[in-house]
Amino acid sequence: MNTKEFKTYADKEQFVQGVFSNIAKNYDLMNTVLSFGQDYFWRKFSVKAMNIGPHQRVLDVACGTCVFTKEALRQEPTLKVEALDFNSEMLDQGRVRIEDAGLIDQVNLVQGDAMALPYADNTFDAAMSGFAMRNVPDIKQVLSEMQRVVKPGGKVVVLELAKPSMFGFKQLYNFYFSYILPIIGKLSKDNSSYAWLPESLRRYPHQSEILEIWKSLGYENATYHELTGGIVAVHEGVVPENSIVNNK
Known part of the structure; x- marks a missing residue:
């Protein structure tokens, strides 16, 4: 399928399913390579932003290979985490990670939407x-859920x-995504899947526009950190006492 032609939500879901099925085994390695090793620090920052406490129950939406889940349990070992993803191959990789870490009793892996x-x-x-919103059919619907x-x-x-x-850095970043990343994709023998990464970012709204979606849903203290x-x-918000969603 041409990535520029999604006529329905189902079309995008089917395409993205294929992408993640193809890259599941190499997903974590490629993330680290493509981010120059910064992905760990991004997740660490994000988990801290949740302000989680002992024995709480946390949901990891589009958990992928459960790297985010594992980081949450590293920061708060008493958590119970529900790790949900729509792709079975990614969940299989996540299960291996959680089992190897001895955390399977604290994590419930679920294939879901x-x-x-x-x-x-x-x-x-x-x-x-983490790294899911570019791939969902409707950002507002997922944030609402x-x-x-x-x-x-x-x-x-x-x-x-x-x-x-930032001028200069923006141009360098765009060059990397448009020209270097496709080369890496070819080296990985999965050019079509890695071609989706720059395309999905091109389609994705600016972070300030995403913030407006959060505000429209009634999240309190909605903000983002670059x-x-x-x-x-990293976008964050607090669910209000009388949220739009909870009072439908």
Whole structure:
């Protein structure tokens, strides 16, 4: 499928499923290479932003290979984490990581849809997601679902690639994504999947526009932090006592 032709939500879901099935085994290595080793620090910052406490229950939306989940448990070992992803190959890699770390008793891995989370309202103390929003059919719907399943007063935190604005760095970053990344994709023998990365970023709104979506949903104290020169942005917000979603 041409990545520029998604006529329906189902078209994008099918395409993205294929992308992640193809790259699942090399996903973590490629993330580290492509981010020059910064991805660990981005996740560390994001988990801290959730302000999680002992024995809380946290949702990891589009958990992928459970790197985010593992970092949350590193920072707060008493957590219970629900790790949800729509791709079985990514979940298989995540299960291996969690089992190898001896954390399987604290993590429940679920294959499910971020657009329609299979949980009751006000189930979790906090929710997080990393590098998923570029791939979902409807950003607002996913953020709405995350708000719905988190208790009032709980934090929702999302880490995603962003669009640097600093002159010079912006041009260098765009060059890297447009010309260097496709070469890396060819070396990985999966050019079509890695071609989606710059394309998905091109389609993704600027971090300031994403913030407006958070505000439109009624998140309190909604804000974002740009890291590493704006390569990524960490959006966060607090679920209000009388949220739009919880009072539908």
